[in-house]
Amino acid sequence: MAMKDVPDNVFMTSLDAAASWARANSLWPMPFATACCGIELMATASSRFDLARFGAEVMRFSPRQCDLMIVAGRVAMKMLPVLQRIWLQMPEPKWCISMGACACTGGVFDTYAVVQGVDRFIPVDLYVPGCPPRPEQLMAGIIALQDKIKHGGTLNGTEFGKRTQPTGPAPYDLDELIRIREANEKLVALN
Amino acid sequence: MSTEEALKSQFPQAGLVFSQFRDNHRIGVPAAQLMDILTFLKNVHHFDMLAELTAVDYLEYEGSKDRFGVVYVLVNTQSGERLVLKTHVNDPDPVLPSVYPLWKAADWLEREVFDMFGISFSGHPDLRRILSPDEFTAFPLRKDYPLKGRGERHNFPVLTRSDG
Numbered sequence: 473m474a475m476k477d478v479p480d481n482v483f484m485t486s487l488d489a490a491a492s493w494a495r496a497n498s499l500w501p502m503p504f505a506t507a508c509c510g511i512e513l514m515a516t517a518s519s520r521f522d523l524a525r526f527g528a529e530v531m532r533f534s535p536r537q538c539d540l541m542i543v544a545g546r547v548a549m550k551m552l553p554v555l556q557r558i559w560l561q562m563p564e565p566k567w568c569i570s571m572g573a574c575a576c577t578g579g580v581f582d583t584y585a586v587v588q589g590v591d592r593f594i595p596v597d598l599y600v601p602g603c604p605p606r607p608e609q610l611m612a613g614i615i616a617l618q619d620k621i622k623h624g625g626t627l628n629g630t631e632f633g634k635r636t637q638p639t640g641p642a643p644y645d646l647d648e649l650i651r652i653r654e655a656n657e658k659l660v661a662l663n
Numbered sequence: 664m665s666t667e668e669a670l671k672s673q674f675p676q677a678g679l680v681f682s683q684f685r686d687n688h689r690i691g692v693p694a695a696q697l698m699d700i701l702t703f704l705k706n707v708h709h710f711d712m713l714a715e716l717t718a719v720d721y722l723e724y725e726g727s728k729d730r731f732g733v734v735y736v737l738v739n740t741q742s743g744e745r746l747v748l749k750t751h752v753n754d755p756d757p758v759l760p761s762v763y764p765l766w767k768a769a770d771w772l773e774r775e776v777f778d779m780f781g782i783s784f785s786g787h788p789d790l791r792r793i794l795s796p797d798e799f800t801a802f803p804l805r806k807d808y809p810l811k812g813r814g815e816r817h818n819f820p821v822l823t824r825s826d827g
């Protein structure tokens with residue numbers, strides 16, 4: 473069939489690109505909102521900022537129905553196994569946004585109870601900085617994620633299986649080890 | 664007769680220390696007498712509500728002789744009267760009798776004090792950790808526990824994108 477015979481309302485594309493285009497424009501977020509960033513996430517979804525313009529307004533509280541995890545807020549040690557479990561329960565293909573200083577790095581909460589960045593323990597596709605990020609910022613993040621999904625996505629999601637290396641910081645950084653050692657030395661001196 | 668006078672006449676030997684700041688009436692109680700005095704206050708003076716039960720770590724605190732202070736705030740819901748009782752316990756084995764038989768409210772409050780300070784309460788029906796995870800081993804509100812912990816926040820499996 474010659475190109476001139478193709479009617480105007482028919483598009484030529486690859487299946488991969490068509491699937492990625494569809495996925496990018498109907499992200500269903502899983503709002504893992506544990507702290508103040510969650511309020512901003514709610515504002516993003518509501519009428520003034522209207523996340524529906526980007527096809528991502530369907531917040532689902534069942535991980536089985538979601539394909540975008542938005543970690544909004546600090547994650548306590550006790551909460552991290554829950555976060556990991558929810559992440560594993562989400563069906564493929566799925567993406568993860570780490571929203572706010574706390575989810576990205578622990579923020580000001582550099583304490584024994586708060587995980588210093590969720591990317592240490594789950595894979596994160598996109599970081600949204602800010603404390604809290606404004607809704608515009610989160611939407612810019614979602615648009616950037618849509619770009620990422622549209623470029624390089626495959627119909628069967630084969631690209632995910634190749635990402636076998638953790639992308640976050642190593643579980644222990646040197647500073648941490650030094651801090652722990654110093655704390656233990658102080659403790660010994662006290663007793 | 665005020666509560667203070669009643670306590671003085673009922674427990675003359677107990678060595679109670681009375682003090683007051685604004686409308687806070689405070690009583691220092693030796694740990695050995697604690698149960699008797701609380702029972703007396705509840706049954707005779709109608710302090711029928713345990714508003715708060717918490718603890719303080721006095722490690723390296725200027726002028727302190729004891730390691731932990733445990734604070735009980737009682738309320739008489741008929742007269743509105745409030746009373747703050749404080750007792751002290753020490754390492755290596757800080758134990759107090761549980762006040763759960765007197766006030767059911769003590770259940771979670773004592774669990775919290777146990778979780779954060781490692782003070783145990785004998786006779787408590789279910790003395791488990793309440794805030795930190797069950798497998799946590801330290802007592803984080805003790806002053807000798809480092810703010811950043813001893814590496815507990817790193818003990819998780821690392822998931823990559825190809826898992827699950």
Ligand code: SF4
Binds near residue numbers: 571
């Ligand atoms: S980054 Fe700021 S706004 Fe967001 S959870 Fe942390 S403290 Fe709250």
